[in-house]
Every structure is written in structure tokens, then in C-alpha cells.
Amino acid sequence: MINEELELQKFEQKIANGEKIEPKDWMPEKYRKQLIRMIAQHAHSEIVGMLPEGNWITRAPSLRRKMVLLAKVQDEGGHGLYLYSAAETLGADRKDLIEALLNGKMKYSNIFNYPTLSWADIGIIGWLVDGAAIVNQTMLAKCSYGPYSRAMIRICKEENFHKRQGYENVSVLAQGNAKQKQMVQDALNRWWWQTLMMFGPHDENSTNTVDLMRWKIKLETNDSLRQRFINLTIPQAYAIGLTIPDNDLKYNEKTQNWEIGKINFDELYNVINGNGPCNRIRIAERKKSYEEGNWVRIAAENYALKNKNNYGTK
Amino acid sequence: MAQNKIDTELYLWEVFVQDKFGEPFTHCGSVHASDSEMALQNARDAYSRRNEAKTIWIVKSSEIISTTPSDEGPFFEPSNDKIYRHPQFYTIPKSVKDKLF
Numbered sequence A: 001m002i003n004e005e006l007e008l009q010k011f012e013q014k015i016a017n018g019e020k021i022e023p024k025d026w027m028p029e030k031y032r033k034q035l036i037r038m039i040a041q042h043a044h045s046e047i048v049g050m051l052p053e054g055n056w057i058t059r060a061p062s063l064r065r066k067m068v069l070l071a072k073v074q075d076e077g078g079h080g081l082y083l084y085s086a087a088e089t090l091g092a093d094r095k096d097l098i099e100a101l102l103n104g105k106m107k108y109s110n111i112f113n114y115p116t117l118s119w120a121d122i123g124i125i126g127w128l129v130d131g132a133a134i135v136n137q138t139m140l141a142k143c144s145y146g147p148y149s150r151a152m153i154r155i156c157k158e159e160n161f162h163k164r165q166g167y168e169n170v171s172v173l174a175q176g177n178a179k180q181k182q183m184v185q186d187a188l189n190r191w192w193w194q195t196l197m198m199f200g201p202h203d204e205n206s207t208n209t210v211d212l213m214r215w216k217i218k219l220e221t222n223d224s225l226r227q228r229f230i231n232l233t234i235p236q237a238y239a240i241g242l243t244i245p246d247n248d249l250k251y252n253e254k255t256q257n258w259e260i261g262k263i264n265f266d267e268l269y270n271v272i273n274g275n276g277p278c279n280r281i282r283i284a285e286r287k288k289s290y291e292e293g294n295w296v297r298i299a300a301e302n303y304a305l306k307n308k309n310n311y312g313t314k
Numbered sequence B: 001m002a003q004n005k006i007d008t009e010l011y012l013w014e015v016f017v018q019d020k021f022g023e024p025f026t027h028c029g030s031v032h033a034s035d036s037e038m039a040l041q042n043a044r045d046a047y048s049r050r051n052e053a054k055t056i057w058i059v060k061s062s063e064i065i066s067t068t069p070s071d072e073g074p075f076f077e078p079s080n081d082k083i084y085r086h087p088q089f090y091t092i093p094k095s096v097k098d099k100l101f
């Protein structure tokens, strides 16, 4: 017991000094559990997030857009992989985590429970959803757990391409003909509030935040991250002639913040609890691809057994 | 498909990347793969989609032998009391130090 207290002291001192915690270091069980939950949820979001965009690969309007979208969706798969690896360094098993996703025991980002109805949605997702992810992930790149932080640094570099291709796509449509303009404004109207909810509930309702910040798993609160995203994004929208779907939106000269209207969090909880337009189809698609890949894994395993020498001779 | 349970996640491999020739290799993460060839290909697809690697090493995670944090004290202790391995340990005559060192 005394030993445990001593270890905890050392652990907290390390975090206070800004040092990283590494996989084999002593850590409180609660830290380990919170990290596994958070990293896995993040990994699930990456691979579920491939679906709404993958949906448009065959229908991209040009070869250039198709190549870009393919590369982006492939990156997201890569992000999932880095993150599952980071979770594995904490003793989690990737198989268990994926099973927990497929049987609904673990969640993924709620934003992917909405459909991509038009081509403009693809641009809006890159600009807003990846843009919001960058704000969040730039913070996580500074978190106390080494492998998670390093995965985030790598991911942030790639996300910048995702955001830019999205904004380019949106700005081309926003400067297009009346129909294109209307299509992209409609997409913004549908995604704006959902994106703001990606940052989670308001600070006073976020039960997790205090715990997560204590050990520097998170370094900033939901509301402060959300505000940063809003301040970054609104000028970008105005620059290409788009309207933010919020009648209460106003700029506060004093704080230099854009102040938004009321977020309807009831909808967020309703969708998280399984009642969104795409909850079922997303999980069904993940299950399908997992099951259809099974024979490949079995074949690979058998091939490896037959070719033991591939591990190198002693 | 009839089988809906996964039988295996294959083996775990650690990936080391050299980003420039002549530079040391740095650990960058891990991949699952059934053999070394697949591990190399997966490592390339996961960790070098933008030419981040000039050379990749992979090694089965189970083959890695590492010290543990609890070793930290006793294991590395022998070098603690050998300050004479550092140049600062030695005093050089001042007249020489300023001109010749």
C-alpha cells in the first residue's frame, strides 16, 4: 500500500514535470482504463468515419477528386491503426476492442451517425469535421501518455491535408452556379451544429473532464476547444460567402470571441443512444467488412505457419 | 459468411523507420501481420504514405528484449559513479585551456 502511494506520487510528479508516461511505467489503474476507453473510442471513430466518405468515392465528380478522397479515406484507416496500436501498448487487445465496437459496448464519434446526402457533404466534412478533429488532436498531441501523444502528432500532420482538400472543395462549390451554391449551403446547414457537438457537452455537464485533466490526458475543456474552432471557422465561412445557420451568432469585440446560440444537446444524446439516422447501418457495414475479411486473415495465418522461415533464421 | 468470430489477429510487429540514409532508425509504431513480408508491406502502408521512410525495419514484438522501469535504478547504476567517463572530470592547466582547448 505504501509502495502504491509512493508510485502514485512519482507518477504525478512526472506528469507535473511535463514528462511522458511510457507503456511499461507504473500507472494508476484508472489512468490506464480511461486511456484505453478514450484511445479505442478515437480509433473506432477513424474507421467508422471511413464509411460516410467512402460512400462517395465511386461518385466523385472528377478523377482528381476521386484520388483525393481515396487517399483521405485511406489515411483514416491508417489513423485507426496507429490508435489501436497505442491502445495495445496499455495491454488492450485489438480484437476485444473491435468486438466491443461491433456489439455496441463501445462508442465512436457521434458525427458519423449522420448521412452524406450530397457531394457537398464531402467537402463540408473535410473542412468542418476534420477541422474540429485537428483542434482536438492538437491538444491531445500534448497529452501525458507517450504513445497516444506520438500517434496524435503523426495524425495532425495528415489531417491538415484533409481539412484543406475539404475547404478547397467547398470554396469551389461556393463560387459555382446557383445550384452548387445552394447545395453547399445546405450541407453547411446540416453539419454545422453537429460539428460543434463533436466537442462534447458544456463544461458544467462534462463529468469526465476533471478526471481527464488531472492526469493531463486532456489539457483543455470542451468549451474552450469548441470556442477555438468557432473562432477559426467563421471567418473561413464568410470568406467564401457562406452563411452560418445561427441567428444568434455575434462577435464580441471585448473577448474577441464569436458567440453562438444555444446548442441542442438533446439531439446529441438521442443520437448517441442509438436513434440517429445511420447508427444501425454504420455498425452493420463494419460487421460486414469484418466478417468478409475473415477468410483473408485465416489464409494469412495458415500461410505464415507453412513458411515459418519468414521470421528469419537463428 | 458463416464464421463470424475472428480466429486471429496475426502477429504483432514493431516498426522502425529510417527517414534519411545515414540516420539512426526510430521506432514509430506497430502492425499486425502473418509474416515478415506482409509486415513490411503493412508498415509501408501505415507509416510511409508520404515518403517518410527510406528504409524500414520490422521485428516481431515478442522477440524484443527490454529493460523494465523497475530496473532503472540498479540496472543502470554501474555508470552512476563513473564521472571520470566525462571530459568535465579533468582539470586542464588554465594557460592551455584558454588557448589550446
Ligand SMILES: [Fe+2]
Pocket (backbone or CB within 6 Å): A046, A075, A076, A079, A155, A159
Ligand atoms: Fe483521422
Ligand SMILES: [Fe+2]
Pocket (backbone or CB within 6 Å): A076, A130, A133, A159, A162
Ligand atoms: Fe481526417
